[in-house]
Amino acid sequence: MYQSILVPTDGSELSLRAADAAIALAKALGARLVAWSSAEVYSLPFAEQVYVDQTLYVEEAMKEAATNAQAVATRAADAGVACQAFSGMSDSIWEGIINAASEHGCDLIFMASHGRRGMAALLLGSETQKVLTHSKLPVLVYR
Structure with a gap:
């Protein structure tokens, strides 16, 4: 079924819970994980x-x-699942996620339903929604 699963993370509690679920899925499928996190691009202060x-x-x-x-890679290793950790900087987080999946040969994106809360989420929009809209790969959303 799936052999390589991208797990984007922002370090939030929900993204770590999603990572744990992705680790369990990868273990059941015999798949490898690719943990990926993006640094936000510097923007001028108001x-x-x-x-x-x-x-x-x-x-x-x-x-x-x-x-x-x-x-995420450490959690995966503790569970006996192969995982490589990558990070980068992207103008747009959702594009970074999709590009990372492509660059690392992933066939599934497994991500949390949301990261930020409140006004930041409202202003920035849902990265998960954008990934769902634009990804050509299957996306599994953890809630």
């Missing part, structure tokens, strides 16, 4: 008083993304 050095921001965001992906 308030003039707030300034964040772009280089520092990118370094910290990439470090956090790598940590998020590695957390």
Whole structure:
């Protein structure tokens, strides 16, 4: 059935629960996992008083993304499931997810129903919904 499953993560509790479910599925199918996390692109702050050095921001965001992906890989290894961890930076998270699935030869995307809550989710839209709309691969949504 499925041999390579992409598990995007933002480090949230729900995405880690989705990762655990993906690990169980991969174990049952004998599939491998690809854990992937995206750093958000630096955007200029709205308030003039707030300034964040772009280089520092990118370094910290990439470090956090790598940590998020590695957390999934560690959980998979503990369960005896092969998993590679990758991270990157994308202007659009949903496109990054779809591109990562393609680049790493995945045949299923297994993701949480949502990550952010509240106003951030409203303003940014649902990355999961965008993946569902644009992906040519099957997408399994964990709630």
